Amino acid sequence: MSILSGLDTPVFAAEGVPENTDAGAWRVRVDGLAQQEAELGLADIKALPNVILDARLTSVSGWSVRAQWEGTPWTEFMKRHPGRPEATHVTFVSAGGYATTAPLTELSSPRVLLCWGVGGEPLEPDYGGPLRMLIPNLWGYKSCKWVVRITYANSLVPGYWETRGYTNHGRIEPGTTMDVNTRTRRAIKGGEVTQF
Numbered sequence: 001m002s003i004l005s006g007l008d009t010p011v012f013a014a015e016g017v018p019e020n021t022d023a024g025a026w027r028v029r030v031d032g033l034a035q036q037e038a039e040l041g042l043a044d045i046k047a048l049p050n051v052i053l054d055a056r057l058t059s060v061s062g063w064s065v066r067a068q069w070e071g072t073p074w075t076e077f078m079k080r081h082p083g084r085p086e087a088t089h090v091t092f093v094s095a096g097g098y099a100t101t102a103p104l105t106e107l108s109s110p111r112v113l114l115c116w117g118v119g120g121e122p123l124e125p126d127y128g129g130p131l132r133m134l135i136p137n138l139w140g141y142k143s144c145k146w147v148v149r150i151t152y153a154n155s156l157v158p159g160y161w162e163t164r165g166y167t168n169h170g171r172i173e174p175g176t177t178m179d180v181n182t183r184t185r186r187a188i189k190g191g192e193v194t195q196f
Contacts, residue, residue, distance in 0.1 A: 003119035004127045007180050009065045011126045014160050015096030018146050023122065023130035032151035033087040040081075042130055045114055048072045048080060053111060056193045058172055059140040060161075064193050065180040069134050070117030074107050077114055083152035091151040091159070092133055092144035100142050100159035102135060102170065111136055111192070114147070137192040138170040 011017075023042050030038040050072050058064040083090070083104070091101040106112075115134040116123050123129030128145030135143045141161040162168050174190040186196055 002121045002124050002127070003067050004065065005124060007065060009127070009180050010059070010061070010063055012059070012061070012140075013096075013126075013145070015094065015098045017125050018095040021095075021125040021130055021146065023116075026130050026148075028131065028147060029149045030081050030152075031149070032091070032153050033084045034150075034152045035082050035084055038081055042116065045072055045077070045131065046116065049076045051113070053113060053134070055111060055134065055136040057134065057136065057140050057143060058177060058188070058193045060166060062176075063178040063180050064186075064188070067118050068120070069113055069115050070120075071113035071115035071134065073110050074112040074114065074133075075110050078107075081150075086154050087152040089153045089156050091149075091153055091157055092147050093149035093151065094144055095146040095148045098144060098146075098160045099157070100144050100162065100170075101153065101157045101168075102138065102142050103156065106138060106142075106170075107135065109137055135170075137172070139166070139172055141166060142170040 026042040028040045053069045056064045056066045089101050089103050093099045113134040115132050131147050132145040133143045176185050177188050179186050
């Protein structure tokens with residue numbers, strides 16, 4: 001059991017948790033305006049430089065959880081699998097077909113991860129394992145779970161929640177959030193939640 005389930009972190013799965021989340025068989029397609037298309041296994045991604053990042057995942061639905069996330073920084077992934085010069089955005093697609101797009105400018109932070117672990121444990125399927133995005137500077141709906149496709153593009157394509165009224169940019173707005181770690185409601189300033 002990971003820290004996320006231990007804290008009873010809410011589970012959101014718009015398309016349902018995939019039935020097959022075998023890490024050994026997991027494949028990720030890189031395409032669109034990629035300089036070179038590729039199909040990668042989880043082991044290929046784990047072989048890239050990786051970090052442990054203390055960060056919060058903040059949901060637009062009103063909660064935020066802090067954990068030690070393990071994964072490959074997106075900046076490192078892009079060095080090996082870059083987009084073409086005209087690429088400005090990336091669409092992430094899950095095993096169940098959920099999709100969301102983020103601009104490369106928002107992904108350029110070294111704190112954005114292709115994440116496979118949390119709290120020293122493999123990332124559980126309920127929370128996006130074996131591979132999810134962690135984009136702590138944007139609302140959680142931009143941190144696609146169960147990533148199986150990474151598509152470089154030259155425009156923002158509205159995804160699952162964006163077509164249902166959530167903002168296309170996904171920037172965290174000022175307000176309040178429930179801190180899952182302490183079970184207290186806290187004010188947030190907007191942007192990545194770092195103040196608690």
